[in-house]
Amino acid sequence: MNGYSFCVKEECLVTLTIKKAAVIGSGVMGSGIAAHLANAGIPTLLLDIIPNELSAEEKKAGLTLDDKSVRNRIVDDAKKKLLKQNPAPLTVKENVSLISVGNLEDDMEKLADADWIIEVVVENLEIKKKVFANIEAYRKETAIVSSNTSGISVNAMIDGRSESFKKHFLGTHFFNPPRYLKLLEIIPTKDTDHEIVQFMRDFAENFLGKGVVICKDTPNFIANRIGTYGLMITVQEMLAGGYSVGEVDSVTGTLLGRPKSATFRTLDVVGLDTFLHVANNMYEALEGDEKEVFHVPSFMTKMVENNWLGSKSGQGFYLKKKSNSGSEIFEINPETLEYEPQKKLKANLPKVGSKKDKLRALIYSDDRAGQLTWNILMQTLLYSAKKVNEISDDIVAIDQAMKWGFGWEMGPFETWDAIGVAKSVAKMEEQGAIVPKWVKEMLANGHNSFYRETDGQLEHVSPEGTWQQKKENKKIVYLTRNPIIQKNSGANLVDIGDGVACLQFTTKSHAIGLDIMQMISKSLDEVNKNYEGLVIGNHGTNFSVGANIMMILMEAQDMNFFEIDLVVRQFQNALMKVKYNEKPVIAAPYGMTLGGGTEVALPCAGMQVSVETYMGLVETGVGIIPGGGGNKELYIRQIENLPKKSGAFLQEAANKTFETIAMAKVSKSGHEARKLGYVRERDDISFNNDFLIHDAKSKLLSLVEAGYQAPQRNKIPVVGEAGYAVMLMGAKTMHNSGYISDHDLKIAEKLAYVIAGGYVPEGSEVDEQYLLDIEREAFVSLVGEPKTQARMHHMLVKGKPLRN
Ligand SMILES: CCCCCCCCCCCCCC(=O)CC(=O)SCCNC(=O)CCNC(=O)[C@H](O)C(C)(C)COP(=O)(O)OP(=O)(O)OC[C@H]1O[C@@H](n2cnc3c(N)ncnc32)[C@H](O)[C@@H]1OP(=O)(O)O
Numbered sequence: 122m123n124g125y126s127f128c129v130k131e132e133c134l135v136t137l138t139i140k141k142a143a144v145i146g147s148g149v150m151g152s153g154i155a156a157h158l159a160n161a162g163i164p165t166l167l168l169d170i171i172p173n174e175l176s177a178e179e180k181k182a183g184l185t186l187d188d189k190s191v192r193n194r195i196v197d198d199a200k201k202k203l204l205k206q207n208p209a210p211l212t213v214k215e216n217v218s219l220i221s222v223g224n225l226e227d228d229m230e231k232l233a234d235a236d237w238i239i240e241v242v243v244e245n246l247e248i249k250k251k252v253f254a255n256i257e258a259y260r261k262e263t264a265i266v267s268s269n270t271s272g273i274s275v276n277a278m279i280d281g282r283s284e285s286f287k288k289h290f291l292g293t294h295f296f297n298p299p300r301y302l303k304l305l306e307i308i309p310t311k312d313t314d315h316e317i318v319q320f321m322r323d324f325a326e327n328f329l330g331k332g333v334v335i336c337k338d339t340p341n342f343i344a345n346r347i348g349t350y351g352l353m354i355t356v357q358e359m360l361a362g363g364y365s366v367g368e369v370d371s372v373t374g375t376l377l378g379r380p381k382s383a384t385f386r387t388l389d390v391v392g393l394d395t396f397l398h399v400a401n402n403m404y405e406a407l408e409g410d411e412k413e414v415f416h417v418p419s420f421m422t423k424m425v426e427n428n429w430l431g432s433k434s435g436q437g438f439y440l441k442k443k444s445n446s447g448s449e450i451f452e453i454n455p456e457t458l459e460y461e462p463q464k465k466l467k468a469n470l471p472k473v474g475s476k477k478d479k480l481r482a483l484i485y486s487d488d489r490a491g492q493l494t495w496n497i498l499m500q501t502l503l504y505s506a507k508k509v510n511e512i513s514d515d516i517v518a519i520d521q522a523m524k525w526g527f528g529w530e531m532g533p534f535e536t537w538d539a540i541g542v543a544k545s546v547a548k549m550e551e552q553g554a555i556v557p558k559w560v561k562e563m564l565a566n567g568h569n570s571f572y573r574e575t576d577g578q579l580e581h582v583s584p585e586g587t588w589q590q591k592k593e594n595k596k597i598v599y600l601t602r603n604p605i606i607q608k609n610s611g612a613n614l615v616d617i618g619d620g621v622a623c624l625q626f627t628t629k630s631h632a633i634g635l636d637i638m639q640m641i642s643k644s645l646d647e648v649n650k651n652y653e654g655l656v657i658g659n660h661g662t663n664f665s666v667g668a669n670i671m672m673i674l675m676e677a678q679d680m681n682f683f684e685i686d687l688v689v690r691q692f693q694n695a696l697m698k699v700k701y702n703e704k705p706v707i708a709a710p711y712g713m714t715l716g717g718g719t720e721v722a723l724p725c726a727g728m729q730v731s732v733e734t735y736m737g738l739v740e741t742g743v744g745i746i747p748g749g750g751g752n753k754e755l756y757i758r759q760i761e762n763l764p765k766k767s768g769a770f771l772q773e774a775a776n777k778t779f780e781t782i783a784m785a786k787v788s789k790s791g792h793e794a795r796k797l798g799y800v801r802e803r804d805d806i807s808f809n810n811d812f813l814i815h816d817a818k819s820k821l822l823s824l825v826e827a828g829y830q831a832p833q834r835n836k837i838p839v840v841g842e843a844g845y846a847v848m849l850m851g852a853k854t855m856h857n858s859g860y861i862s863d864h865d866l867k868i869a870e871k872l873a874y875v876i877a878g879g880y881v882p883e884g885s886e887v888d889e890q891y892l893l894d895i896e897r898e899a900f901v902s903l904v905g906e907p908k909t910q911a912r913m914h915h916m917l918v919k920g921k922p923l924r925n
């Protein structure tokens with residue numbers, strides 16, 4: 122990747138390009154940002170300070186502070202840590218090779234060819250200003266310089282800097298972890314060149330997959346202003362109500378529509394020292410009652426003094442200890458500063474109902490869980506309403522910042538709509554809270570929500586009482602806003618413009634059943650008559666979790682094997698129709714793309730893959746093997762990928778296919794899906810999931826433009842009986858040593874037979890239908906096995922594989 126160029130003036134006289142970057146500071150964020158730039162293919166120089174004393178190992182080795190290995194120890198350790206962290210900062214470990222390292226004493230001249238230099242040092246204004254003075258001496262004239270500050274004034278950072286520096290300087294506030302949190306807050310100073318703000322926004326959205334919110338230079342900008350306030354309120358409610366850290370986290374995570382790291386686990390991930398810098402900066406910057414909210418309680422200060430900072434120092438609010446059964450996680454008691462077994466709060470929630478139903482049940486209940494969550498949420502909502510004009514341009518910016526920056530499912534105003542504005546305001550006032558005047562006026566004017574839909578367009582209210590349309594990025598395709606061509610109980614065929622149709626799954630978790638299989642076939646008929654091509658794309662968290670195993674299990678328990686064979690045949694036929702369709706079909710996988718979901722993507726003319734795609738043929742986990750042609754499609758890809766130098770390449774292709782499917786390997790990224798062989802070199806990867814369907818449509822149109830021709834039907838060379846034995850050897854060895862069960866071995870035998878192409882001579886060339894037939898026969902025979910049915914049942918009930 123040679124960087125990202127963007128014409129910033131009509132005549133394109135000035136073209137900004139980011140081909141190389143540099144990150145100053147290799148701590149929690151600096152190393153994470155460098156990793157994400159590497160994920161995007163941008164070579165990045167990572168610099169940090171030199172240690173001021175030798176470590177014990179260095180002393181023992183007779184090293185001195187002048188040794189390069191000593192001088193680069195901090196940054197070297199940070200780079201090594203990237204390969205061990207979980208969740209992984211790198212989409213594939215190989216990306217680490219794009220990160221070069223150095224230190225701030227010996228390597229500053231290397232900044233000269235950086236197009237973007239990001240300061241990510243400790244949250245201290247004076248230290249940051251010194252770093253900028255140092256950068257200025259080495260940066261090239263066109264280099265963009267930015268700060269990853271959590272909330273220090275960016276205008277305060279440019280005192281004493283040159284005009285060129287000021288023009289090219291702005292805040293670029295990534296959130297932690299940088300690979301996974303979508304938000305990038307961009308904070309221009311009074312001198313930042315407008316074109317550079319625009320360029321950085323486009324670059325971040327298209328190239329880094331970020332959701333950009335342009336912020337005013339107010340303390341903590343937007344997300345941290347609300348987040349830090351919410352955190353401090355949570356600490357105060359915890360201490361006042363005598364709740365434990367674990368009890369607080371047990372109800373302020375997924376139950377509130379927030380990530381499982383909730384409150385204090387999130388702080389452990391952030392780093393308590395950094396949080397205290399941020400809270401203290403707020404305390405210094407504010408006046409009156411609001412100031413006192415940011416007064417840090419003594420137990421937190423003590424924790425930092427003890428170096429109990431969270432993940433970065435090995436312990437913080439939580440301490441993970443190794444135990445005989447693996448590991449156990451303890452929580453800190455803020456009173457005693459002792460670690461204790463984790464506690465949880467019981468929340469009496471309805472077993473059925475939507476997430477919003479459960480949220481309402483939680484916060485309106487009178488138990489301890491309800492009181493705590495109501496008190497936290499109520500104060501956070503009121504603060505958001507009070508601050509909207511001071512810290513942002515509208516309520517949308519606040520909602521986007523909290524969703525993208527903290528992984529919340531809804532922002533404050535969306536949450537307020539969900540819990541009922543009128544009902545919650547009544548309860549707030551009943552408890553003596555002061556509700557901002559504009560909220561009450563909105564209710565008085567008959568508007569019971571902050572958002573509304575008018576003629577299919579989403580509108581939001583302003584504190585002034587006017588209603589505005591939400592500004593949308595043109596690259597976002599909202600399937601619900603496009604005309605439906607055809608539909609059934611499992612999928613919609615949607616016209617997405619420019620002669621392109623999109624097949625959208627609508628089942629729960631986009632699980633594939635008969636309805637989707639039928640819609641695949643019908644969609645192709647419609648597209649071949651009236652459209653240029655078909656995108657298979659969805660909205661939501663996951664592309665597809667695979668076949669509807671409830672449907673398979675029920676038929677199997679009723680011994681309806683003939684029907685199962687018919688359904689599998691229908692799925693195979695539909696996907697063969699995709700593969701050889703006269704018009705191109707492009708799949709747009711993202712999130713979990715498992716089993717049948719992967720099989721839908723594999724026969725397509727191409728894929729537009731989200732960088733966050735977790736793809737794999739995982740059928741062995743529920744006691745079967747792929748039945749939609751996935752075995753042969755992965756095998757064909759392995760044959761394509763392997764150098765044809767050795768005669769044994771067929772066996773190597775078969776072995777790799779067998780291992781990947783037998784071990785139910787799932788990629789941890791779109792890049793890794795390519796390493797596993799699912800994604801071809803010609804397939805493309807999108808960093809911004811919001812743009813995925815748009816990108817898939819563009820890819821399809823370029824195929825049409827190039828005169829797309831359906832692939833030829835070719836016979837497939839197989840390893841036959843001899844190759845079958847080779848594949849099985851490994852499985853039998855694992856079975857003999859007790860690593861896999863009898864049933865695992867039975868599944869492996871079926872899988873190896875299918876991949877080998879059955880008992881035919883090695884090197885035989887067979888047609889695809891033959892491979893599909895033996896695949897379907899193996900599938901149906903396994904479905905009849907009681908242990909397979911037990912695995913399916915366990916997955917349905919527990920949501921995880923059963924080892925039997
Ligand atoms: C209103 C309250 C808001 C909350 C706090 C607000 C703070 C605001 C001020 C911060 C200011 C400074 C920061 C800043 O400027 C801006 C920010 O970035 S704010 C932070 C934004 N980020 C988030 O909100 C994170 C949201 N959470 C997530 O995205 C995911 O949960 C996360 C990616 C963090 C993964 O969480 P994790 O718990 O690590 O999940 P895993 O299950 O994947 O575990 C991985 C690894 O960690 C071990 N582990 C899990 N739980 C614990 C624990 N309690 N203690 C110790 N270790 C734990 C787990 O076992 C795994 O270990 P392995 O051995 O690696 O398998």
Ligand SMILES: NC(=O)C1=CN([C@@H]2O[C@H](COP(=O)(O)OP(=O)(O)OC[C@H]3O[C@@H](n4cnc5c(N)ncnc54)[C@H](O)[C@@H]3O)[C@@H](O)[C@H]2O)C=CC1
Nearest residue numbers: 146147148149150151241242243244269270271297391395
């Ligand atoms: N930790 C988080 O969750 C987030 C932090 N931030 C911000 O990013 C910046 C870095 O924060 P973290 O990475 O968490 O901190 P950290 O403590 O993990 O890393 C700080 C880095 O600064 C370096 N450093 C310390 N003193 C220095 C000096 N005098 N000169 C140059 N470098 C020096 C350290 O060697 C270290 O590499 C801060 O501004 C912080 O507010 C922004 C978003 C999230």
